[in-house]
Amino acid sequence: MKTKKDALIKYYRCNFCNATHEITIKKSILDGQSKYPFPYVFLHDSMTNGDLQELLTILYIDSNGKIRGTEIQKLGDNNLFSKEQVFNIVKPLVEEIERLQEDHSKLTKQIEDLKTKS
Numbered sequence: 001m002k003t004k005k006d007a008l009i010k011y012y013r014c015n016f017c018n019a020t021h022e023i024t025i026k027k028s029i030l031d032g033q034s035k036y037p038f039p040y041v042f043l044h045d046s047m048t049n050g051d052l053q054e055l056l057t058i059l060y061i062d063s064n065g066k067i068r069g070t071e072i073q074k075l076g077d078n079n080l081f082s083k084e085q086v087f088n089i090v091k092p093l094v095e096e097i098e099r100l101q102e103d104h105s106k107l108t109k110q111i112e113d114l115k116t117k118s
């Protein structure tokens, strides 16, 4: 496993394009989850029978950055997401936003506390 200072580089073997994909996961995303394994969602292109397809890729990653499972869903010709796909994409983002908002209000409070002390 290669590591960068603030990101993990993972490789996973894709059954759809029979290729190994490289993905970079920020450490802040890995550390900021409330539940493990968590779904890491991204799109990747695949050439199958000369057709370019977009594949919705979900990797389930544990707290050590290990890939515990993968799930790939083909997007339809119209590229519309199903409700389930949208949910899978949006949920981790919403959780990330909630976490950032929490951090923000904690920091704001700390700043207020410091102001009143000085």
Ligand SMILES: [Zn+2]
Binding pocket: 014, 015, 016, 017, 018, 019, 021, 044, 045, 046, 055
């Ligand atoms: Zn692939």
